Amino acid sequence: xxxxxxxxxxxxxxxxxxxxxxxxxxxxxxxxxxxxxxxxxxxxxxxxxxxxxxxxxxxxxxxxxxxxxxxxxxxxxxxxxxxxxxxxxxxxxxxxxxxxxxxxxxxxxxxxxxxxxxxxxxxxxxxxxxxxxxxxxxxxxxxxxxxxxxxxxxxxxxxxxxxxxxxxxxxxxxxxxxxxxxxxxxxxxxxxxxxxxxxxxxxxxxxxxxxxxxxxxxxxxxx
Ligand code: ADP
Ligand code: MG
Numbered sequence: 001x002x003x004x005x006x007x008x009x010x011x012x013x014x015x016x017x018x019x020x021x022x023x024x025x026x027x028x029x030x031x032x033x034x035x036x037x038x039x040x041x042x043x044x045x046x047x048x049x050x051x052x053x054x055x056x057x058x059x060x061x062x063x064x065x066x067x068x069x070x071x072x073x074x075x076x077x078x079x080x081x082x083x084x085x086x087x088x089x090x091x092x093x094x095x096x097x098x099x100x101x102x103x104x105x106x107x108x109x110x111x112x113x114x115x116x117x118x119x120x121x122x123x124x125x126x127x128x129x130x131x132x133x134x135x136x137x138x139x140x141x142x143x144x145x146x147x148x149x150x151x152x153x154x155x156x157x158x159x160x161x162x163x164x165x166x167x168x169x170x171x172x173x174x175x176x177x178x179x180x181x182x183x184x185x186x187x188x189x190x191x192x193x194x195x196x197x198x199x200x201x202x203x204x205x206x207x208x209x210x211x212x213x214x215x216x217x218x219x220x221x222x223x
Contacts, residue, residue: 002030002031003030005028005197007025007061007063009060010025010059011061012058022044022058024061025061033210034195034210036200036205036209037198037214039199043215043216044215048220051070052065065081066163083159085161087108087156088166089164089165089185101127101136105151105155109122109123122158127154130151145172145177146180146181149170153181160193163194166185170200182205211223
């Protein structure tokens with residue numbers, strides 16, 4: 001089985017932190033896997049995901065993302081990887097406020113050169129798939145928190161990336177919505193054969209993943 005991500009002995013420091021956030025952290029993510037990263041607030045979950053996705057630098061070590069070495073990669077190449085092969089979901093939806101739910105989902109397809117009408121019909125189908133067929137023309141401000149996260153999930157999945165990076169996607173939702181959103185995300189990644197790496201500190205959620213790690217004292221421990 002191929003590795004989607006291979007991290008070797010990375011170190012990460014931030015100027016204001018008295019000790020390195022990570023030291024010698026290694027990690028592998030295989031194709032068709034889903035992985036949870038837990039850890040207390042401030043342990044470095046978000047920074048770790050950002051490094052793996054090529055959005056944050058690191059001091060030493062190496063990261064191979066979909067066959068490309070991130071310590072050497074050009075901005076152009078990482079942009080292409082993001083556009084074609086990665087989906088992102090954050091705690092707060094990060095939807096574009098001037099665009100409707102449908103338009104937000106269309107954006108990744110348009111950026112990948114799909115024609116407008118094809119993108120529109122694929123996005124409408126996906127919107128129905130996430131239970132929001134009647135909300136196509138609603139703006140993010142006209143949706144509930146749970147509905148916005150459904151749109152954010154649809155947007156992350158629509159271009160069938162290889163990997164989705166999800167950073168506490170249920171962190172701002174109540175318990176019921178939180179488990180509905182996790183169910184939806186796990187169903188969709190399975191349906192479209194997308195690998196998922198998700199930061200969470202919800203113990204109930206961690207149990208649903210094939211494998212899980214805890215970020216603790218600058219180390220990544222397998223649970
Ligand atoms: P988590 O997602 O687990 O809550 P983060 O990765 O957001 O943790 O942050 C880990 C630590 O790194 C925190 O102490 C935070 O203050 C620090 N940190 C994060 N980003 C920066 C930055 N850009 N500059 C300086 N320190 C940062
Ligand atoms: Mg975080």
